Amino acid sequence: MAAAEVAAPLDTRRDRGAATKARLGPKVWHFISFAAPGVLVYACFVLAPIGISLWYSLTNYNPFNPPTTFVGLRNFGLLFEDQEFLTALRVTSILTLIVVIVPNVLGLGVALLLDKRGGLYNALRSVFFTPVILSSVVVSIIWSRLLDSEGPVNELLRALGVSTPPGWLSDPDLALYSLASIVCWQMLGFCVVVYLAGLQGVPQELLEAAAIDGAGPVRRFRAVTWPLLAPALTINTVVLLISAFKTYDYVKVITNGGPGSGATATIAFNVLATGFDANHVGYASAMAIVMLLIVAVITAIVLKLLQRREIDL
Structure with missing residues (x-):
């Protein structure tokens, strides 16, 4: 009798285990069929390169100057004593701040x-x-011709009576802001489209109710439209932040990091110059890892703050 009582719960547990496996089986198969290819591609083309770069950053790897030795965190320590890297960090921060704010405001x-x-x-x-779908290299070439010392912009200024037009790309004090303006010009259309999508999703009933209550256009925008544009603001801010922080092609084509000593050299520009021109792959990998961490942390903070605003609304 006792043996039968013990066997009954065991059989029940086996049945439950078999039922659980039966339920999990299709889910596992669906994951393998649909999610696994994407996960594999992500692992191969995102996680693996990051892992390789992390390993290189801990070495003095130079493909033309073997042998490669493990140096630990020395590359990271040297970075924050490297004035060239610190200048690139400042340049990248200024560029990112301008590119995040200006297209957002003008786009709205x-x-x-x-x-x-x-x-x-x-x-x-x-x-x-239209500018959004153009290649950044094409945009860079067009604007470098327009802003040249003898280009159409300065010729127009001379025709208007300006005897010495500014050197938009040759003056170290103006070059970074000219570069940022070009990036803003190309990204403006993206912000416009995202905000238009958000505006078209604002319920007309809310606007009409606010108008009936006596709210003017400005009050309706502040109380109804702007809060409902929170998701559009989140998308634009995060995309602009990431795009601006990894700016390379504009710098390479328009100024090549100049004029002067790194007046427009971003971190991404220094990474490629150090890794491919100077062949210091280990040191360049340390720069890339630091840049990745900065972008990841700032993006996570901004995303958290903006999404909290969406939830509060």
Whole structure:
């Protein structure tokens, strides 16, 4: 009798285990069928390169000057004594701050102006979005010609009576801001489209109710429209932040890090110059890892703050 009582719970547990396996089986198979290829690609092309770079950053790896030795954290210690890297960090921070703020503000203003129906407004939306689909190299070449000392912009200023137009790309005090303006110009259309999508998702009933209550256009924007644009603000800010912090192609094509001593050299520019021009792959990998950590931390903080604002709304 006692043996039968003990066997019954054991059989129940076996049945439950078999049922659990039966339920998990299809889920595991679905993961293998659909998620595993994506995870594999992500591991091969994202996680593996990061792991390799991390290993290189702990060595003095130079493909043309063997042997490679393990140096630990020495590369990271040297980075924060390297004035060239610290200058690149300052340049990248200024560039990122400008690129995050200016397209966001201007993009919102343009989106409000274009939030109307009609063929003209559809055409204008296409015009503003066109720079986004252009190659950054093409944009860089076009603007480097326009802002050249003898380019159309300075020729126009001379025609207007300016005897000595500024050196937009040759003056160390102006070059970084000219470069940032070019990046902002190309990213403006992206912000416009995202904000337009957000504006078209604002319920008209809320705006009409606010108008009935006596709220003017400014009050309706502050109380109704702007809070509902929180997701659009999050998308634009995070995309602009990441794009600006890893800026390389504009710098390479337009100024090559100059004028002067690194006036426009970003961290990404220094990483490639150190790794591929000077062949100090270990040191360049340490720069890349630091840049990755900075971007990851700042992005996580910004994303957390902006998403908290969305939840509070």
